[in-house]
Amino acid sequence: MTNYLNKKIDYLQPDITNTCDELPLWSSAFGLLLLDNFPIGEYSHYLDIGCATGFPLIEIAQRLGNKCTSVGMDPWTEAVKRTATKINTLQLKNISVIEGDASIVPFPNQHFDLITSNLGINNFECPAKVVSECHRVLKQNGSLCLTTNLTGTFTEFYEVYRETLHELGFEKYLASFSEHVNHRGTEASVTELLDKHDFQIKNIVRSTYNMRFLNGSAFLNHSFIVMAFLGSWKNMFDERDKQIFFETFEKNLNAFSKIKGELKLTVPMLYLECVKK
Numbered sequence: 001m002t003n004y005l006n007k008k009i010d011y012l013q014p015d016i017t018n019t020c021d022e023l024p025l026w027s028s029a030f031g032l033l034l035l036d037n038f039p040i041g042e043y044s045h046y047l048d049i050g051c052a053t054g055f056p057l058i059e060i061a062q063r064l065g066n067k068c069t070s071v072g073m074d075p076w077t078e079a080v081k082r083t084a085t086k087i088n089t090l091q092l093k094n095i096s097v098i099e100g101d102a103s104i105v106p107f108p109n110q111h112f113d114l115i116t117s118n119l120g121i122n123n124f125e126c127p128a129k130v131v132s133e134c135h136r137v138l139k140q141n142g143s144l145c146l147t148t149n150l151t152g153t154f155t156e157f158y159e160v161y162r163e164t165l166h167e168l169g170f171e172k173y174l175a176s177f178s179e180h181v182n183h184r185g186t187e188a189s190v191t192e193l194l195d196k197h198d199f200q201i202k203n204i205v206r207s208t209y210n211m212r213f214l215n216g217s218a219f220l221n222h223s224f225i226v227m228a229f230l231g232s233w234k235n236m237f238d239e240r241d242k243q244i245f246f247e248t249f250e251k252n253l254n255a256f257s258k259i260k261g262e263l264k265l266t267v268p269m270l271y272l273e274c275v276k277k
């Protein structure tokens with residue numbers, strides 16, 4: 001019982017230092033929403049889908065205690081390796097991680113008490129298949145807890161984007177622009193998906209957070225924006241139009257930021273908890 005008295009975790013050790021980054025800042029607001037709300041119980045099996053570099057897998061697994069066996073899944077090879085390294089370095093015995101697509105979960109029916117996914121559902125190629133697999137591997141009355149960002153993410157940014165398309169006479173891009181803006185789910189579309197797969201909604205928590213930047217230039221150059229968002233914006237355009245668009249757009253975004261005193265972007269967040277009927 002008192003094994004922890006013999007544990008040594010020294011933050012000055014290089015391998016321990018390498019575990020001190022639980023999740024990207026972008027995910028953190030969603031992560032706190034999940035940690036504040038997920039149902040705690042004496043579970044025997046917990047699954048985290050889309051655990052990337054280990055969140056919330058490693059955190060929730062530890063909060064659930066040693067009697068619960070926890071497993072994470074993600075198709076991202078390098079992230080899975082990093083998660084495995086963190087688990088090993090922190091000497092956590094009841095957690096493992098599997099590289100794989102959660103539309104096929106390699107576990108028997110009715111195995112898990114709890115499944116979580118922080119910012120996963122809006123990234124899955126086929127969310128319906130993943131939700132169906134979650135239903136299969138959850139025990140009766142087991143919980144599936146998700147967080148996601150919704151349509152309305154960066155609404156201020158997309159308003160300037162739309163105006164710039166009109167200003168440049170780029171109406172030909174409006175259809176792909178709308179498709180892009182609407183690819184994020186709404187509360188209604190997420191609940192409908194879960195309902196269709198025989199889940200009963202138990203709790204919904206809505207929240208927002210803001211991302212603040214000096215101006216459009218700071219935003220467009222930010223490493224996370226370049227890594228996670230810029231690609232989908234660039235891909236809307238052909239090569240020539242891309243250059244013209246972004247020159248004008250950056251100028252417009254900077255002018256908008258100047259008037260407002262900063263570029264403050266809204267991110268609507270949803271926590272959704274449901275149980276297997």
Ligand SMILES: C[S@@+](CC[C@H](N)C(=O)[O-])C[C@H]1O[C@@H](n2cnc3c(N)ncnc32)[C@H](O)[C@@H]1O
Nearest residue numbers: 027050051052055074076101102118119123124
């Ligand atoms: C936005 S990240 C969130 C990562 C992490 N949970 C966090 O909070 O930072 C979404 C993750 O879902 C993973 N993913 C995408 N498709 C998946 C699938 N079919 N099955 C499992 N994970 C998937 C991605 O590789 C990525 O790591």
